[in-house]
Amino acid sequence: MIRKQSGLTMITWMVILGFLAIQSVFALRVVPVYINYNTVKTIMNELPENSAVKGVSGKKLNNIFRKQLRMNSLYDLANDKEAFKFSKIKGGYNIALHFEERGPIFGNLEFVVTFDHQVDVITK
Numbered sequence: 001m002i003r004k005q006s007g008l009t010m011i012t013w014m015v016i017l018g019f020l021a022i023q024s025v026f027a028l029r030v031v032p033v034y035i036n037y038n039t040v041k042t043i044m045n046e047l048p049e050n051s052a053v054k055g056v057s058g059k060k061l062n063n064i065f066r067k068q069l070r071m072n073s074l075y076d077l078a079n080d081k082e083a084f085k086f087s088k089i090k091g092g093y094n095i096a097l098h099f100e101e102r103g104p105i106f107g108n109l110e111f112v113v114t115f116d117h118q119v120d121v122i123t124k
Helices: 010-049 058-071 073-081
Strands: 085-088 092-106 110-124
Touching: 010 058, 010 092, 010 110, 058 073, 058 085, 058 092
Parallel strands: none
Antiparallel strands: 085 092, 092 110
């Protein structure tokens, strides 16, 4: 009686484990970037309800916003002058976020992600 092979061979297991290792490395590098973006997005969305922004100037609003970023340990974004654009609208300001995050995966392979978000803050 001839026995048929059942299950996976050692080579198949090595291929599967290699694939899972690559996926894990990618996730460990990219997921923190998305967590930071969600934190910034939450700060931006909560800013219009913040009582400290009522009746403030654009410069003061900028300071309040960047202080919120620093409190959440987002120092790179808090110091990045080009990531956020404050523009005057009727009764307040529009805050537009546009930033690009780059990082290594392994070797010479890198990832690039771009984020955009806008919120209107009524200060009057």
